[in-house]
Structures are given as structure tokens and as C-alpha cells.
Amino acid sequence: MRRLQLTAAVTMAALLLASCGGGGTASGGTPTPTPSPTPSPGRYAVPAAEALSVADVQGIVARAVAEAQARNLPSVIAVVDRVGNVLAVYTMTGARPRATAQPAPNGRNLDVQNVNFPASMGAISKAITGAYLSSGGNAFTTRTASMIVKEHFPPAPNTAGLESGPLFGVQFSSLPCSDLVNRYSSAAPPASAFIGPKRSPLGLSADPGGIPLYKNGVVVGAIGVMGDGNYADDPNVTDIDDDAEEYIALAGSVGFEPPETIKGSRITIDGTSLRFTDATPANFKSTPASAPPFSAINNSAIGRLTAVRGYYQVGAPDPVVVAGTPYGTEASGYRKATSAEFANSDAFILTDGNGNNRFPVRAGTDSAEVSQPLTLAESRALLEEAFTIMSRARAQIRRPLDSRAQVTISLVDTRGQALGVVRAPDAPVFGTDVSLQKARTAAFFSSRFAADELQQNTIPDIREFVPRVRTFLNDETALTGKVAFSDRANGNLSRPFFPDGEVGRPNGPLSRPIENFNPFSTGLQSALIITNLAAHIFFVDGMNPADTREVCTFLPEFAPGRNRLQNGIQIFPGSMPIYRGNTLIGAIGISGDGIDQDDMISFLGTHFGGLRVNGAIGNAPPAMRADRITVPVGDRQARLLYVQCPFAPFLDTSDQNACQDK
The missing domain is CATH 3.30.450.150 (Haem-degrading domain)
Incomplete structure (x- = not known):
């Protein structure tokens, strides 16, 4: 398999705006105060043991469905708990069954660009993103994620030349092939089937429509919505989008909003306020508090719960809504x-x-x-x-x-x-x-293994990154253990402009040229795992009986089923x-x-x-650190960074x- 563009059906579905409700009722949207946490003998408070009940999840889905009907956008709606367990996937009648990742700027697509996949994968990925990026001190949505993973921060037509987002590359984490995140198995006993943290079908999402859910001020999960078939990001934070998926997710979250004081819009990076949502309750087209009960919409002409292979298939013969697991308990996978x-x-x-x-x-x-x-x-x-x-x-x-x-x-x-x-x-x-x-x-x-193991890969594109690095650094022995590379230094080499953000400069040797670049195709990072992702999409689609293995990348193995980058790289x-x-x-x-x-x-x-x-x-x-390396840039020398x-x-x-x- 050459790369995912091959034949793929990779629906990069948009992450649902995840939100939770307090007490399981639609209370009108007044955020609940952050509760007094359990005292800790040290310097930190332990989050209270809150979780979504079955009634909570049913209400969240029902409110989202009502807004989707009002906006005439049948959608796939997913709800997860804080550690990524899928609690419900609801597919409305007439919803687009697939989604497509945005293409490269020049249309010459590499990696996961311009491929389609089941919309449910996008909805789950959006929900997991909203849950995973949030905590008791910050509430981030997939719109927030979109803002911090782009080639310029903040992303807008007038910010070209600024450095990349602070979490540039985070989208390729919690991958379906990772050896760290767990897999749901409908064949496993119920308790072990829900031990987190869980993988995300497409990694983390930058497509608005994923919103975290809070119950009594504690993050308990998220909602993700995929309806328009376009799995993309927000390239311009200077305007306000009328994003139907975001409104549907926000309506679902009514009663489960984060405290106002910790929303992403209250957090600044380098003097720039982050974005939480462009949607506002004042512009809902439905009345969330008056949404029909879940019992009236499930297994009806409106839609039904649907199984997603490898993520959600509870009950027989039909899926059922399940309750979330309180974070911090043995059953959550964190304690x-x-x-x-x-x-x-x-x-x-x-x-x-x-x-x-x-x-x-x-x-x-x-x-x-x-x-x-x-x-x-x-x-x-x-x-x-x-x-x-x-x-x-x-x-x-x-x-x-x-x-x-x-x-x-x-x-x-x-x-x-x-x-x-x-x-x-x-x-x-x-x-x-x-x-x-x-x-x-x-x-x-x-390490001394980097160049050799990359050059042993069967995909020519991956092998070519080694000579690119050596040419760029003017060092034919690069990546053989002579230089210490921190992730800040690796990140310098992984940006579509070098130095970072400077428009018109060539790309770093581990990146794609800006003409081929977008958040779904970052360079070596995405190339290393594209075969894993393709195999997983075919598995979820039912086209392949075997899932991707629990080892990302196809580097040489030092032991059976083990290589040095088992959950991908980060930049x-x-x-x-x-x-x-x-x-x-x-x-x-x-x-x-x-x-x-x-x-x-x-x-x-x-x-x-x-x-x-x-x-x-x-x-x-100090003599081995990457910040001793300089690269000619026009009439000056640019130095790699090591630590800041x-x-x-x-x-x-x-x-x-x-x-x-x-």
C-alpha cells in the first residue's frame, strides 16, 4: 500500500462539539460553578468523581438531534467520556455516511488529504479531542485545536510570517495504532472493554464541532458532530463562522457547559486569546430545553444508535447508550x-x-x-x-x-x-x-539508529527524508547519533517554512512544502503512520477483517512487535x-x-x-546539542533551537x- 490516497475511504469526520449536562436535564445553559475538589495531601486537588449517566447521554443526543433537524443537517452524533470510551453514536436518517479531508492547497495530495472515510470516525475523533484537550483548569474545543495546530498562530490571512501554532502536530496523537491507548472490544468482558484511555479513529481533530462536557464543573467527556461531509479546519480566526456542526454540538451540551472562567476564550498564548466556539446559544434554531426525549427519536424515522466497528457496539442485537466512567477510578484506567x-x-x-x-x-x-x-x-x-x-x-x-x-x-x-x-x-x-x-x-x-532505520522503510517517500535532512544541514552523517535533538529542534526541521513561519522560505527537511502541506499532511510525521491509518479505515469500513496493529510505523523491530516509534512521532x-x-x-x-x-x-x-x-x-x-547547528537562510545563518x-x-x-x- 503506497499511501492512503491509494484507494482509501478515510472519512476524516469532524469532531463533535462535546458538552455535558449537570444532572441529566437541560437546565438552560447556566454554567455550574467549579466544585470544591477532594483535598490532596500534596499540592494538587483530585478531581471529583463525576460521570455521565445513561440519561445524561440520552439528553445530550436528543438536544443535538433537535438542533440538527432545525438546521436541516442530518448528522452523526457521538458522545464519549473523559478517557475516550464511546457512550453513544447516533446516526440521523439522511446523514452523509462519509466525510472527506480537505485537499492540499495545490491539489497534489499526499498522506491523508482528500480521502474519505465513515462519518462516524470523524464524529468520534471530534468528541475525543474535546474531552482529551480539556481539564478542570481549561476547556478546549476542536475549534480551539484548529487555532493551535496551523502553520501560523493565530491562523488568519494577515498573520502569515508568524510562527506555527504551539501544538503544531498534536493532531497525529492518540492514533488508532498506538501501543499506549487501549482498544474497545465488544468481545471483552464489559469492565475491561471500557478501560481507558482509548484511541481516536483519526487522531485529534481540528474540525469545529467537538465540545467538552462538564458535570458539576468537572470534565466528564465531550460531544462530536459530523454532518457536512467536510473534515477540515478554520483557516481564519478573524471572522465568525456560522458552522452548523458546531451549533448542533453546542445545543447538545446545554446543561453540561464548562465553567465560563476556564473556557478557551479566557486563556491567552503570546497575548492572543484562544477561541472556544463561534456558535452562541442566542442563535440556536431549536429550544434545547424542549427537545423531544431520546425514547421518541431512537429507532424512529429520525434516526437510531449505530455500531462503529472497534469503538461502539454494546448490547444485542442493537447498540445501547452506556454510562461514562468516573475519571480517577481504577475502571477509568487512571488512578x-x-x-x-x-x-x-x-x-x-x-x-x-x-x-x-x-x-x-x-x-x-x-x-x-x-x-x-x-x-x-x-x-x-x-x-x-x-x-x-x-x-x-x-x-x-x-x-x-x-x-x-x-x-x-x-x-x-x-x-x-x-x-x-x-x-x-x-x-x-x-x-x-x-x-x-x-x-x-x-x-x-x-540515536545512531535514526538514519539507518528510516532508510530501511519500504516506502520510498519515507526513505527520502534522510537525504533531505543531510542536504539541509550540509552534513552527510546527520541522524547517526552525533547530535542531540530535542523535540523543539525536531520541530524546527518539521515546519513548512524554515525559519518557522517566514513565508517564502523553503520547508524544513522533515516537512512537506507549503504547497502540499495542511494539518492532515505534515511530512515525515504523517508519512510514518499513513499505512496504519489506511488499514484502520478499511477495518472500520468492514473492508478488512484485521485492524491496524498495535504498533505505529513500519520501522525495523528490535523485538517481535516492537520498534522505536510505536505510537508515532511528535513535533x-x-x-x-x-x-x-x-x-x-x-x-x-x-x-x-x-x-x-x-x-x-x-x-x-x-x-x-x-x-x-x-x-x-x-x-x-552542550557541544552535542542541536542549537550548535546553523543553516544558511538568505544572507544570514539561522540556528536550530534546543530548549526554551x-x-x-x-x-x-x-x-x-x-x-x-x-
Whole structure:
């Protein structure tokens, strides 16, 4: 299979605007206040154990259907819980069965551009995006996502020349092939079928129509709507769109709105306020409080619940609405760590539903390639020190102001094997998979294996990225372990303009040229997983009996079913390779807050973790770091970046430049 454009049916369905209602009734849209959370013995409060009931989900779907009828746009409507379990997929009679991803600007499509897929995949992806990007401190929609993944931030005709969005590339996370996210199985016992976090059919979505749902002020899931058949993004935030999918999702969310104070529109990045929705309740064409009950619309001329292979097929013979799982419980796949699992009393871990830590702290597994792999004590020191830096750091994307950062921290060895995953209690779910992607990306591109393993790929397009990097850097030995690449440095090379945002400049060697670029085709990042995504679309479509494997990318395997990039790569900042002297021994990845905060936590966590074990390990020697590389740009030299830390980053000190000279 050459690439997804081959024959594909890839409906990149728009993410439903996910919203939740308090108490299961349409109460008219007054946001509920954030409740007092359960006290924590440390620095963080644990989110209250809230979840969507069956009645809640039924009401959400019914209100969305009423708005879709009023707008004459039959749609597919999906509702998920906070960890991505699909609670309902409702297909209205006459809804477009498929959706199409937007084409490349010049029409020469690569990767996932201009392909079509079942609309249900788009609706679920939108809902998961709204749930995964949100927390008790921030509420983000797929419109918010659209704003922060584009080649310029903020995206608008008059902002060409500005740098790319802060989460550029996040759309290729929580992929259906990932080894971190779980798969729903209708054959599994009910309890194990719903252990999260779950994968997203198309990764995360930037198509407006996905909105988070809150119950008593606690994020409990999201709604996603796919109706117009066009899976795209918002290229211009200076105007107000009349987006029917967004209105349908917003109507469904009535009674389950986030607190006004944490909506994306209350959060700024580099002085720019983010967008929550362009839809407003004042412009509803229906009256959500008067929507017919779910019992009147299911299995009727209006529509019905529909199974989605690999995501939603509960009950026999027909699907039924299911209740959400409270986040933070064993059944959700996330819970508080015991003192034996992690020293910090605030830590949360991923669990298998049977009480077992899925990613316990452990020593490196790569003794066949590394003379002195990370020891258990070193792994523990790195994770604990990074957690300490996080708990002192001032958050960028959380409200109220001066909240503490909440992120997920992943540690890997040079094989990309997880040596521990820990997180703050209310860190956004998306950061779980992304932090592991970031760690693996830094370890891979800093290793001696990168060029060789990319050139062993069977797809010529992927092999060609190696000579492009070598030509661009004027180094025929690039990607053989001489240089330490953080994700900030990898991101420099993965933008459609180099330097980032400067219109008219050539693309970075890991990116597509701007003529072929859009958020569905970013370059090496998307090329590596396009075969996986194609296989998954054919599986959901019923065209292939086998699903994509639980290993993204087709790199050489160091063991059966294991390669170094098992959940894909990530191309925005927040990871550092780890060294013993001049020898790469692993990497750490951080995700869940501002990119400078993520950078700082990974960099200082590595620094102080190394000091704690007597300086035996630490950040890359300065002479090896990618910021020693310059590239000719016109009549000047442009330097790659390695780490960028915020000024005055801590809540407990007045330190200004915490990363200097480390």
C-alpha cells in the first residue's frame, strides 16, 4: 500500500462539539460553578468523581438531534467520556455516511488529504479531542485545536510570517495504532472493554464541532458532530463562522457547559486569546430545553444508535447508550499512585483495571545497545525530579492564574520502551500519549539508529527524508547519533517554512512544502503512520477483517512487535534526550501545559535528576546539542533551537531564567 490516497475511504469526520449536562436535564445553559475538589495531601486537588449517566447521554443526543433537524443537517452524533470510551453514536436518517479531508492547497495530495472515510470516525475523533484537550483548569474545543495546530498562530490571512501554532502536530496523537491507548472490544468482558484511555479513529481533530462536557464543573467527556461531509479546519480566526456542526454540538451540551472562567476564550498564548466556539446559544434554531426525549427519536424515522466497528457496539442485537466512567477510578484506567508505585503523594498513574500499574518505574531494557543503561534508581530520580519541577511551575493554559502546571511525564530508553509514566491528578488526557511520543522522538532522532532505520522503510517517500535532512544541514552523517535533538529542534526541521513561519522560505527537511502541506499532511510525521491509518479505515469500513496493529510505523523491530516509534512521532516542544557522558541512554517527554513549561520540566527534570545520582547522567553535553547547528537562510545563518524556558516560571521563587547554564 503506497499511501492512503491509494484507494482509501478515510472519512476524516469532524469532531463533535462535546458538552455535558449537570444532572441529566437541560437546565438552560447556566454554567455550574467549579466544585470544591477532594483535598490532596500534596499540592494538587483530585478531581471529583463525576460521570455521565445513561440519561445524561440520552439528553445530550436528543438536544443535538433537535438542533440538527432545525438546521436541516442530518448528522452523526457521538458522545464519549473523559478517557475516550464511546457512550453513544447516533446516526440521523439522511446523514452523509462519509466525510472527506480537505485537499492540499495545490491539489497534489499526499498522506491523508482528500480521502474519505465513515462519518462516524470523524464524529468520534471530534468528541475525543474535546474531552482529551480539556481539564478542570481549561476547556478546549476542536475549534480551539484548529487555532493551535496551523502553520501560523493565530491562523488568519494577515498573520502569515508568524510562527506555527504551539501544538503544531498534536493532531497525529492518540492514533488508532498506538501501543499506549487501549482498544474497545465488544468481545471483552464489559469492565475491561471500557478501560481507558482509548484511541481516536483519526487522531485529534481540528474540525469545529467537538465540545467538552462538564458535570458539576468537572470534565466528564465531550460531544462530536459530523454532518457536512467536510473534515477540515478554520483557516481564519478573524471572522465568525456560522458552522452548523458546531451549533448542533453546542445545543447538545446545554446543561453540561464548562465553567465560563476556564473556557478557551479566557486563556491567552503570546497575548492572543484562544477561541472556544463561534456558535452562541442566542442563535440556536431549536429550544434545547424542549427537545423531544431520546425514547421518541431512537429507532424512529429520525434516526437510531449505530455500531462503529472497534469503538461502539454494546448490547444485542442493537447498540445501547452506556454510562461514562468516573475519571480517577481504577475502571477509568487512571488512578492515584500508591506510595510503593511513586514517591510523590500527588502522582497519578495508568492502570490496567485490575490494580496493576501499566508503566511502572523500571531500569532500561537496552543493554544490547547501551553499555550502561539507565538504572532503576536513575529512572526514579529523573521522574521524581521532573514531577517536582512541574509542581513548582506556573501553568500557562490553566485558570485561575497562578495555578500549578499539570502534565504527564514519560521516560524511555533508547529503544523507546517506557521506563515509567506519571502525571498530575488533573493533567489533560491528550498529554499521556503525546508525552510518550515526545520522549520516543527525542531518543530516536538523537540515536545512531535514526538514519539507518528510516532508510530501511519500504516506502520510498519515507526513505527520502534522510537525504533531505543531510542536504539541509550540509552534513552527510546527520541522524547517526552525533547530535542531540530535542523535540523543539525536531520541530524546527518539521515546519513548512524554515525559519518557522517566514513565508517564502523553503520547508524544513522533515516537512512537506507549503504547497502540499495542511494539518492532515505534515511530512515525515504523517508519512510514518499513513499505512496504519489506511488499514484502520478499511477495518472500520468492514473492508478488512484485521485492524491496524498495535504498533505505529513500519520501522525495523528490535523485538517481535516492537520498534522505536510505536505510537508515532511528535513535533512540538517538550522533550530532552538523556546522556551518560556522551552516550545516549534515553529521553524524557512532557505534555499537558504550555510548550515552554513542557520544555522546562523535561530539561530541569533531567538536570536535577542527574545531580541526584551524583551527576552520572544528565542533559546532552552542550557541544552535542542541536542549537550548535546553523543553516544558511538568505544572507544570514539561522540556528536550530534546543530548549526554551519561560521567565519567572515558578510559584515559589523569583528565579528569572531557570534553565541558563544547565
